[in-house]
Amino acid sequence: MAWTEIVFQYDGSFDGFLCCIYESYLNKEFPIAFYGDEECFSLYAVRLVITEHEHARRVLRSIVKRSARAAELLQKVFLTCMEDKELHLYAFVRKLYAEGSRFLKNQSDPIYHPLVKAIRHMNGELEKLRGFVRFSDYNGVLGGEIEPKNRVLPLLRGHFCSRYANESFFIYDRTHRELLLYAKGRSRILPVDALHLTLPGEEEMQYRRLWKCFYETIAIRDRTNPRCQNTHMPKRYRNTMTEFLPLDYEAQYQGAIPPKTPAASANPAVPTGKSALEIPPQSGRSAVASAL
Amino acid sequence: MELLDKLAILSDAAKYDAACSSSGVKRQFQAGRIGNTSSSIAGCCHSFSADGRCVTLLKVLMSNACVYDCKYCVNRRSNDTRRATFTPRELAELTIGFYRRNYIEGLFLSSGVLRDPDYTTEQMIRSLRLLRQEYRFNGYIHAKAIPGTSEELIYQLGLLADRLSVNVELPSEAGLRSLAPDKTVSAIFRPMGQIREQTAQSKAELTRYKHAPRFAPAGQSTQMIVGATGDSDRHILRLSQSLYDKYRLKRVFYSAYVPVVEHTLLPSPDTKPPLLREHRLYQADWLLRFYGFRAEELLTESQPDFNPRLDPKCNWAVGHLEQFPVEIMTADYERLLRVPGIGPTSAKRILSARRVSRLTFEDLKKMGVVLKRAQFFITCCGRQRSGLRFSDATLTGQLEQIERGELPPGEVEQLSLFESAG
Ligand code: SF4
Numbered sequence: 201m202a203w204t205e206i207v208f209q210y211d212g213s214f215d216g217f218l219c220c221i222y223e224s225y226l227n228k229e230f231p232i233a234f235y236g237d238e239e240c241f242s243l244y245a246v247r248l249v250i251t252e253h254e255h256a257r258r259v260l261r262s263i264v265k266r267s268a269r270a271a272e273l274l275q276k277v278f279l280t281c282m283e284d285k286e287l288h289l290y291a292f293v294r295k296l297y298a299e300g301s302r303f304l305k306n307q308s309d310p311i312y313h314p315l316v317k318a319i320r321h322m323n324g325e326l327e328k329l330r331g332f333v334r335f336s337d338y339n340g341v342l343g344g345e346i347e348p349k350n351r352v353l354p355l356l357r358g359h360f361c362s363r364y365a366n367e368s369f370f371i372y373d374r375t376h377r378e379l380l381l382y383a384k385g386r387s388r389i390l391p392v393d394a395l396h397l398t399l400p401g402e403e404e405m406q407y408r409r410l411w412k413c414f415y416e417t418i419a420i421r422d423r424t425n426p427r428c429q430n431t432h433m434p435k436r437y438r439n440t441m442t443e444f445l446p447l448d449y450e451a452q453y454q455g456a457i458p459p460k461t462p463a464a465s466a467n468p469a470v471p472t473g474k475s476a477l478e479i480p481p482q483s484g485r486s487a488v489a490s491a492l
Numbered sequence: 493m494e495l496l497d498k499l500a501i502l503s504d505a506a507k508y509d510a511a512c513s514s515s516g517v518k519r520q521f522q523a524g525r526i527g528n529t530s531s532s533i534a535g536c537c538h539s540f541s542a543d544g545r546c547v548t549l550l551k552v553l554m555s556n557a558c559v560y561d562c563k564y565c566v567n568r569r570s571n572d573t574r575r576a577t578f579t580p581r582e583l584a585e586l587t588i589g590f591y592r593r594n595y596i597e598g599l600f601l602s603s604g605v606l607r608d609p610d611y612t613t614e615q616m617i618r619s620l621r622l623l624r625q626e627y628r629f630n631g632y633i634h635a636k637a638i639p640g641t642s643e644e645l646i647y648q649l650g651l652l653a654d655r656l657s658v659n660v661e662l663p664s665e666a667g668l669r670s671l672a673p674d675k676t677v678s679a680i681f682r683p684m685g686q687i688r689e690q691t692a693q694s695k696a697e698l699t700r701y702k703h704a705p706r707f708a709p710a711g712q713s714t715q716m717i718v719g720a721t722g723d724s725d726r727h728i729l730r731l732s733q734s735l736y737d738k739y740r741l742k743r744v745f746y747s748a749y750v751p752v753v754e755h756t757l758l759p760s761p762d763t764k765p766p767l768l769r770e771h772r773l774y775q776a777d778w779l780l781r782f783y784g785f786r787a788e789e790l791l792t793e794s795q796p797d798f799n800p801r802l803d804p805k806c807n808w809a810v811g812h813l814e815q816f817p818v819e820i821m822t823a824d825y826e827r828l829l830r831v832p833g834i835g836p837t838s839a840k841r842i843l844s845a846r847r848v849s850r851l852t853f854e855d856l857k858k859m860g861v862v863l864k865r866a867q868f869f870i871t872c873c874g875r876q877r878s879g880l881r882f883s884d885a886t887l888t889g890q891l892e893q894i895e896r897g898e899l900p901p902g903e904v905e906q907l908s909l910f911e912s913a914g
Contacts, residue, residue, distance in 0.1 A: 306845040308855035331538040331548070335593045342592060363528050365521045367592070407589050413496055414590075417503045418551065419541035422750050422765050428544025432537065442595070443539060 203230040208286075210249040212236040214278050215256035217286060221293055222255040223247060234286035263293065267301035273315060279351040282318035289315070322350040330359055332433070333371060334442045336397075337404050342369035343397065345440050353380050353389055361387050374440075397450045408447050415443040493576060499586070501576040505556035505567050506602055508752075509659070510545075510715050510745040517654045517710035519630065527591055527631035529598070529654065536597050549600035549634060550590050554578055554616055558604030560674040562661075564720050566752045567604045577606075580619035584627045591631050598632025598654070599623070605674075609640035613649060620652040632710075637687065639679035646683055647707070650690060655710040655742070658683045660735075663728045667721035670757050684739045687712045692740075715745040718773060719766040720758060725798050726791035729776055733787040736780065746773045768899070768906040772798040779804060782836055783829050800906070801892045806832045809869060810888050816869045817876070820856065821846050832891075833866030853877050864894055 206229040210216040217234075224231060229247055240246055264271045270292075277289055288311075295303060295311045303309045307316050325348055333356070335342040342364065346352075353373045360371065361382050368383040372395045379392040438444040446452060521528040537546035553567070555577035561568045578586075583601075590596045601619065606612045616635060623629045635653040637646050650656055658680055662668045665677045690707045697704035714735065716728060732744040748765035751758065776798065779785040783805075790804050791797070799807045809816065809832050818827050820842060828839040841859040845851060853872055857863050867877045868887055882890055 302848055305848045306855075307841050308845060308851070308858040309849070313858050327536075331536045331594075331597075333594050337592070344594070362521045364592070366524070366526060407593060410496060410499055410586065411590065411593070411595050413500055414503050414550070415539060415541065415547070417500050418507050418547060419543045419545075420507055420750060421543075423543035423545075423748075423767065425544040426542070429540045429542060432544065432546070433540040441539065442593070 203228045205230050205232045205244060207233045207235060207240060207242045207244045207246045208249055209235045209240055209246050211251050213251060214275060215253055216249060216251040217278065218256040218259040219251050220249050222259050223249050231290055266296050267304065269304060270296050270301055277315050277318050279354065280318040280322045281349045325350055326352050326355055328437060329356060332437050332441055334440060335369065336400050338400050342367050345372045345374055347374045347439055351376050353378050357387055399448055399450045405447055408442055412443055495582060498576045498578060501574055502552045502556055502578060506551045506553045508747060508750060509602060510747040522630055525628040525630035526588060527629065529632045538596055548597045550587055550596045551600040554601060554603040554619060555606055556604050557606060560605050562672040563755050563757060564671055564717065580622045583619050584623040587623055588627050588629060600634040602636035605638060609638040610642055610645055612638055613641045613645045617648050624652055637683045639675055639683060643686055646686055647690060650687065650708040651705055653708055655712060656687050656708045657713045660714050660716050662721055663716050663723045663731050664721060667723065671720065688739050711742040713741055713743040713745060715747055717749050718746050718770050719749040724796040725773065726796035728773060729787040729791060732777060733780055744777060746770050768800055768903040771903060772804060776804040784826060802895055806865065806891050813884060817871045818869060820851055820870050820872045831866050831869045833862035
């Protein structure tokens with residue numbers, strides 16, 4: 201029986217994606233596109249995939265059996281912002297099933313290379329954010345926000361939970377509308393539609409002043425080099441960094457990034473739409489308070 | 493004096509020290525203590541200042557009052573400038589406050605010489621002890637060891653810090669004698685030797701029992717000022733090499749001299765800092781540490797300074813064309829590393845990939861090889877890159893053209909200075 205070309209529609213989760221692979225092999229259907237929960241205007245037939253954790257587990261196990269590294273790669277790439285990443289990942293899994301894991305030795309392999317590139321991009325962002333995340337002290341709870349392109353929160357989790365193990369803290373991802381919460385040795389990530397921060401107290405303001413002063417002073421004027429500065433610290437990171445923000449930025453800034461164009465939010469892997477609906481209609485701040 | 497003023501004075505006075513990495517030590521979180529150094533293994537930048545330099549540590553002096561009179565330094569005794577001194581508590585609270593907010597990876601503490609080296613180091617020890625013991629700070633600390641300090645005090649300092657550094661400052665004894673009359677070569681190298689011994693000893697003891705005291709686990713570094721004296725690049729690079737060999741230094745930092753004072757023995761105040769030269773020294777230093785080059789290969793007695801128009805590796809390669817081209821499918825790791833445009837990471841990728849596939853030039857690009865440089869020096873499966881045209885006579889010019897497109901604007905300016913000069 202020949203394979204039919206088809207569009208997959210699924211819930212945007214990693215398990216959901218694994219279930220697409222499962223259904224694909226079960227029904228001999230080859231994906232030409234993946235959609236999340238948004239409207240899907242395809243002329244092709246659409247296979248609606250319901251996430252079954254048992255199926256997801258079986259697919260993952262079959263991949264681990266061939267290569268544990270491939271499985272890890274799959275999970276990581278799924279967090280990246282690569283365009284059409286499901287199609288790339290699907291092709292990758294197909295090749296793995298057909299040929300085994302030997303091609304993983306060659307980074308220039310046409311199926312493997314796009315994944316390598318996506319991960320390099322994400323790792324770059326991750327490395328920068330370990331340093332660029334800025335916390336403020338909100339009544340003893342540390343809090344910060346980021347605007348990453350990739351869904352890096354799960355990967356930042358270990359680093360910050362270990363560094364600030366004694367603290368309570370949160371990091372809000374404005375792009376993907378997810379909140380990482382940590383207190384007393386336990387952390388979790390939950391979808392939160394918007395986060396409204398209140399202005400912190402005078403001690404926090406004083407630290408912001410001190411840091412801005414240090415940051416300004418430490419530069420050597422005879423060596424001013426904006427090009428070098430921009431390469432190492434692209435402008436897009438500065439929206440959430442104390443040294444580039446007004447002292448009382450909470451008073452001026454309102455919550456999450458508004459969704460830009462439908463095209464920008466059409467990336468099916470970001471489960472924003474659905475998850476956000478599950479959040480009770482309370483403000484982000486009180487969600488934080490109750491979660492801590 | 494307000495804390496804000498103190499911070500402004502004491503960070504301003506510390507900023508000419510180039511060392512700002514936090515690398516080389518991995519300490520996990522410990523219950524009841526603040527922070528870890530887990531992202532410090534490779535060095536973690538927390539910001540970049542307007543000059544494009546990485547900001548990773550709270551880099552300050554404990555005090556900018558100094559009884560010495562080094563001619564090139566803003567803090568010298570004879571300079572009329574505002575003086576300030578942190579109390580140990582101010583310093584500890586500042587460090588903790590910045591660290592909690594993820595502004596910094598830790599503290600870099602240096603100081604002017606207050607009364608004498610021992611007294612100054614005692615004050616630094618008091619500050620660091622307060623920070624480590626009362627404030628339970630578990631992040632990164634880099635402390636400056638002041639030449640002339642007694643062995644016992646340096647030992648105590650090393651028990652509190654992750655890294656120590658003794659600055660060579662001026663790359664020759666003559667330079668020191670004329671510009672830093674209070675310092676001597678032997679006073680600089682004595683503590684370096686001590687730090688090397690005690691770091692090694694502490695490492696050895698730690699393998700035997702877990703709770704042995706840790707002495708400067710991230711080793712030591714130093715910095716040299718480039719362009720304040722007439723020393724050649726070859727002289728500087730050979731000095732670095734011997735510091736790596738003899739004293740097991742982790743890093744040598746180079747700092748282009750920024751004229752901060754007027755003095756007959758120094759370049760005039762309107763001289764631009766020699767950034768291009770500093771850049772070339774860092775590139776060459778990299779070749780010493782990760783590419784297996786020796787200083788003598790890169791610079792000779794007849795050519796003691798770097799070619800401003802070519803990076804040191806290309807410059808070496810065009811002088812050794814008899815060793816090229818290198819065949820990608822068969823050359824060993826060391827040979828691959830010598831090709832301009834191939835680094836340790838891409839060389840390893842090539843070794844792995846060629847076992848499963850015949851590589852093309854396009855493949856090399858995907859593996860991170862900088863093909864526009866490498867193409868002149870390699871063959872792939874016996875063939876040169878198609879469409880490539882060059883001869884031994886044109887090669888240097890072609891490489892210079894590529895290099896010119898990549899230098900930051902300020903350094904291109906310096907390049908044109910060289911060109912108009914000859
Ligand atoms: S010892 Fe020399 S270099 Fe150090 S602060 Fe004093 S004058 Fe400056």
